[in-house]
Amino acid sequence: MSTAKIPEPDELMQIKYAPPQTAWMETPVDFRPGTWSYGAAAKNLAALDMPNPRAWQPSDADWKLPENWRQIILDGMKERLDKYRSFRLFMDICVRCGACADKCHFYIGSGDPKNMPVLRAELIRSVYRRYFTASGRCFGKLAGARDLTVDVLKEWFYYFYQCTECRRCSVFCPYGIDQAEITMIGRELLNLVGCNINWALEPAANCFRTGNHLGIQPGGIKDMLEFLADDIEDRTGVRVEVPINKKGADILFVTPSADYFADPGTYTCMGYMMLFHEIGLNYTFSTYASEGGNFGLFTSHEMIKRLNAKIYAEAKRLGVKWILGGECGHMWRVIHQYMDTMNGPADFLEEPVSPITGTRFENAKSTKMVHITEFTADLIKNGKLKLDPSRNDHVRLTFHDSCNPARAMGLFEEPRYIIQKTCDHFYEMAEDTIREKTFCCGAGAGLGNDENLEMRMRGGMPRAMAVREVVKKHGVNRLGCICAIDRATLTTLMDYWVPGVSVMGVHELVGNALVMKSEKERSTDLRGEKIGGS
Amino acid sequence: MPMRNLGLAFVAVLLLALPAAAAAAADMTALLVVLPYGVFVLFLGGFVYRVVRWAKAPVPFRIPTTCGQEKSLPWIHNNPVENPAGPLGAIGRMAGEVFLFRSLFRNSQTEIVDGRPVYGSAKWLWFFGLMFHVSLLIAALRHLRFFTEPVVPLATGLSALDGFLEIGVPALYISDVTLLAGLVFLFLRRVVLPQVRYISLFSDYFALLLIATIAATGLLMRHFFPVDLNAVKTLAMGWVSFAPSAPADASILFYLHLCFVFVLIAWLPWSKLSHMAGIFLSPTRNQINNSRSRRHVNPWNAPVKVHTYAEYEDEFRDKMKAAGLPVEKE
Numbered sequence: 001m002s003t004a005k006i007p008e009p010d011e012l013m014q015i016k017y018a019p020p021q022t023a024w025m026e027t028p029v030d031f032r033p034g035t036w037s038y039g040a041a042a043k044n045l046a047a048l049d050m051p052n053p054r055a056w057q058p059s060d061a062d063w064k065l066p067e068n069w070r071q072i073i074l075d076g077m078k079e080r081l082d083k084y085r086s087f088r089l090f091m092d093i094c095v096r097c098g099a100c101a102d103k104c105h106f107y108i109g110s111g112d113p114k115n116m117p118v119l120r121a122e123l124i125r126s127v128y129r130r131y132f133t134a135s136g137r138c139f140g141k142l143a144g145a146r147d148l149t150v151d152v153l154k155e156w157f158y159y160f161y162q163c164t165e166c167r168r169c170s171v172f173c174p175y176g177i178d179q180a181e182i183t184m185i186g187r188e189l190l191n192l193v194g195c196n197i198n199w200a201l202e203p204a205a206n207c208f209r210t211g212n213h214l215g216i217q218p219g220g221i222k223d224m225l226e227f228l229a230d231d232i233e234d235r236t237g238v239r240v241e242v243p244i245n246k247k248g249a250d251i252l253f254v255t256p257s258a259d260y261f262a263d264p265g266t267y268t269c270m271g272y273m274m275l276f277h278e279i280g281l282n283y284t285f286s287t288y289a290s291e292g293g294n295f296g297l298f299t300s301h302e303m304i305k306r307l308n309a310k311i312y313a314e315a316k317r318l319g320v321k322w323i324l325g326g327e328c329g330h331m332w333r334v335i336h337q338y339m340d341t342m343n344g345p346a347d348f349l350e351e352p353v354s355p356i357t358g359t360r361f362e363n364a365k366s367t368k369m370v371h372i373t374e375f376t377a378d379l380i381k382n383g384k385l386k387l388d389p390s391r392n393d394h395v396r397l398t399f400h401d402s403c404n405p406a407r408a409m410g411l412f413e414e415p416r417y418i419i420q421k422t423c424d425h426f427y428e429m430a431e432d433t434i435r436e437k438t439f440c441c442g443a444g445a446g447l448g449n450d451e452n453l454e455m456r457m458r459g460g461m462p463r464a465m466a467v468r469e470v471v472k473k474h475g476v477n478r479l480g481c482i483c484a485i486d487r488a489t490l491t492t493l494m495d496y497w498v499p500g501v502s503v504m505g506v507h508e509l510v511g512n513a514l515v516m517k518s519e520k521e522r523s524t525d526l527r528g529e530k531i532g533g534s
Numbered sequence: 535m536p537m538r539n540l541g542l543a544f545v546a547v548l549l550l551a552l553p554a555a556a557a558a559a560a561d562m563t564a565l566l567v568v569l570p571y572g573v574f575v576l577f578l579g580g581f582v583y584r585v586v587r588w589a590k591a592p593v594p595f596r597i598p599t600t601c602g603q604e605k606s607l608p609w610i611h612n613n614p615v616e617n618p619a620g621p622l623g624a625i626g627r628m629a630g631e632v633f634l635f636r637s638l639f640r641n642s643q644t645e646i647v648d649g650r651p652v653y654g655s656a657k658w659l660w661f662f663g664l665m666f667h668v669s670l671l672i673a674a675l676r677h678l679r680f681f682t683e684p685v686v687p688l689a690t691g692l693s694a695l696d697g698f699l700e701i702g703v704p705a706l707y708i709s710d711v712t713l714l715a716g717l718v719f720l721f722l723r724r725v726v727l728p729q730v731r732y733i734s735l736f737s738d739y740f741a742l743l744l745i746a747t748i749a750a751t752g753l754l755m756r757h758f759f760p761v762d763l764n765a766v767k768t769l770a771m772g773w774v775s776f777a778p779s780a781p782a783d784a785s786i787l788f789y790l791h792l793c794f795v796f797v798l799i800a801w802l803p804w805s806k807l808s809h810m811a812g813i814f815l816s817p818t819r820n821q822i823n824n825s826r827s828r829r830h831v832n833p834w835n836a837p838v839k840v841h842t843y844a845e846y847e848d849e850f851r852d853k854m855k856a857a858g859l860p861v862e863k864e
Binding site: 010013015017018019023024049081082083084085086087088089092093094095096097098099101102103108113116118119122134135142143144167170171172173174175176177178181208209210211217218219222223244245246247287288301302305306309310313314317335336337338340341342344345359361362363364365366367369374377378381406407408409410411412413414417430432433436437461462465468469 | 542584587588589590591592593594595596597599600601602603604605606607609610611612613616617631635637638640641642643644646649650651653659663727728729730731732733734735736737738804806807808809812813815816817818819823824825826827828829830831832834835838839840841842843846847849850853854856857858859860862
């Protein structure tokens with residue numbers, strides 16, 4: 001599928017950090033194959049009523065921009081400077097100390113100076129200075145200002161779609177300047193003139209119409225979940241129920257659709273279903289709100305809201321008490337930091353209380369949505385699950401903190417607690433690469449497509465190398481995570497950099513270890529691989 | 535080519551010396567009577583303008599960058615400062631940033647060693663950065679002795695403490711040495727490290743050179759070419775009592791010092807140096823991470839076009855029925 005030839009790992013590792021001879025404003029962007037994503041197809045823009053649908057590719061000389069594109073962008077900038085304190089502040093206060101520079105996985109993996117967060121921000125800051133500050137208007141380049149030209153726009157496109165909005169730079173910035181915020185605004189501006197990527201827009205269009213990013217229709221969802229129930233029965237001898245669109249359920253369960261449509265997410269999904277069956281949870285899946293992942297986050301705040309609205313709407317229609325959310329990174333950025341503000345207040349729901357343990361989830365009392373690892377950790381802590389960690393003895397695990405639960409939430413201990421109770425062979429990666437300092441998979445924020453493969457492998461390199469170290473030291477063979485994009489993209493990343501390591505969700509561990517009532521003796525794990533032998 | 539910004543900054547600082555020299559030579563000292571007020575207005579007005587601009591822009595979403603465990607289940611130990619669950623935590627986090635440069639303390643340096651990236655400790659930027667800022671603050675506060683009568687205890691205390699080593703007469707201030715050391719480090723870092731040089735703008739060099747020139751002229755006056763401190767104090771007290779009078783005679787060094795100080799103060803709020811106010815408003819640092827327990831309100835939250843369940847069911851009703859899924863309308 002890939003159009004670009006990917007260099008071998010050894011070759012890719014020859015990274016030069018010396019900046020080019022030409023100053024950055026005089027260094028034009030090079031759309032090298034393998035390092036950018038295809039433009040969005042017209043049908044997807046049309047489906048979402050977005051501007052300037054047309055046939056185009058970023059490698060074209062003519063991007064078929066609207067005639068007044070510059071004015072559209074500048075008006076859009078002005079509007080956003082007035083609407084977001086973050087944007088205005090982050091345009092003004094950077095001192096270019098460079099502390100963020102070598103914290104970005106794309107910079108570490110590519111050596112391209114425009115991947116230093118500070119310079120990625122300067123791409124737009126220079127335009128801000130030129131049109132919105134007196135010094136920039138008067139002194140131009142001397143004040144770090146430059147005209148907004150088509151070349152500048154192309155540069156924005158290339159580098160704002162070479163940022164995964166992972167927020168690692170913002171951990172290290174002495175003022176907390178968050179490149180994710182700047183990238184999000186930058187992408188919003190690009191979207192105003194129809195410059196966007198298909199890998200972000202097609203999923204968004206699918207989510208809008210069918211409820212999930214793969215565009216699966218209601219029957220397909222049911223078939224797939226039944227298929228997973230068959231697999232569970234095959235492995236455990238227990239038939240679990242598949243409640244869908246069920247009115248009268250206590251809890252609406254929303255998870256990324258990749259969990260029920262693509263390996264290895266499916267094993268995680270089987271883990272959820274087994275858990276819910278075992279504790280007798282009265283819950284339901286929804287076909288209308290069948291996607292947890294929010295692909296609007298990769299396009300605009302407005303698109304986040306349009307897609308996210310379905311979750312509360314469906315919870316209201318089905319009359320559930322509260323909402324439980326599966327393992328997903330960007331989904332939880334949206335649920336934790338945006339959902340209540342955008343589509344709340346959810347006053348038609350109840351404050352979440354675990355029906356099994358009676359625990360009140362005080363931290364989710366307004367949004368009314370609980371993370372599955374919070375829910376499961378509470379079950380285990382209260383002794384409600386019978387677990388046999390030896391069934392995961394063939395797994396030697398390390399854990400990848402997904403960017404958004406880490407840096408936009410602070411969800412570190414819950415997954416680790418579950419891991420410790422379900423797996424006896426757990427090894428942490430180096431401290432600089434986990435928790436709030438975790439490295440991105442290199443393919444989030446819509447960049448996990450095949451045409452962008454080289455850049456993904458470069459961006460994911462710091463993560464992969466940290467895994468390689470625990471493979472060498474502890475014989476790790478499995479990479480755990482709580483993110484659907486991770487489960488898809490880390491698999492490719494491991495195959496490239498650290499062959500032999502496969503990827504799993506935390507609830508796959510739970511599914512393996514969970515001792516179910518009336519189950520048969522298990523000889524295999526959820527993947528059908530023999531237990532015990534490694 | 536990337537060094538052009540540095541060269542231009544040198545030229546700019548040199549050019550700024552000209553008006554000072556001219557003032558001293560051509561006896562335009564009367565300027566000293568009005569100019570400080572203009573500078574003060576630019577400084578205060580600039581900061582008010584800046585802060586109001588920032589503050590007027592709303593904070594539509596609750597977006598703290600979380601650097602520790604959130605408050606969730608009661609038995610899970612949370613990090614109240616790096617991931618504040620309440621106002622006290624957020625204040626603590628901000629205090630850490632403002633007084634201790636907490637985030638900069640995390641700084642590391644990435645290098646490729648044996649075919650993989652390693653992240654070495656790199657606290658130098660934090661150390662010299664903090665030293666520079668604290669020294670500059672102390673040096674500025676020491677100058678209060680020219681503007682207060684009787685001299686405020688803060689200024690006398692600081693001066694005594696700062697000069698406790700009693701090297702030379704007058705005593706060498708420690709903060710002057712550390713200020714210069716900080717400046718030299720920040721400057722060399724900017725010039726020597728290729729990545730930092732690549733991102734540096736004219737104003738980045740200009741700020742450092744300007745402050746360095748102020749420090750240098752100040753030190754020269756204190757230790758090598760003494761000025762009439764009584765005359766300086768009379769001038770300064772004249773400004774604060776709104777009865778300014780031009781000094782009869784002052785050295786060129788003093789004019790240079792004053793001229794650069796005026797430029798710095800007037801330029802400060804309009805430049806990147808406004809980070810000293812901006813940091814307090816940074817949403818990723820000053821917000822509490824409680825967006826799931828307390829609803830954050832966006833003042834411009836407007837309705838958007840959504841795809842309703844009814845529209846969804848209208849499209850897929852037959853397929854839903856065929857799959858045995860419940861529908862709202864038969």
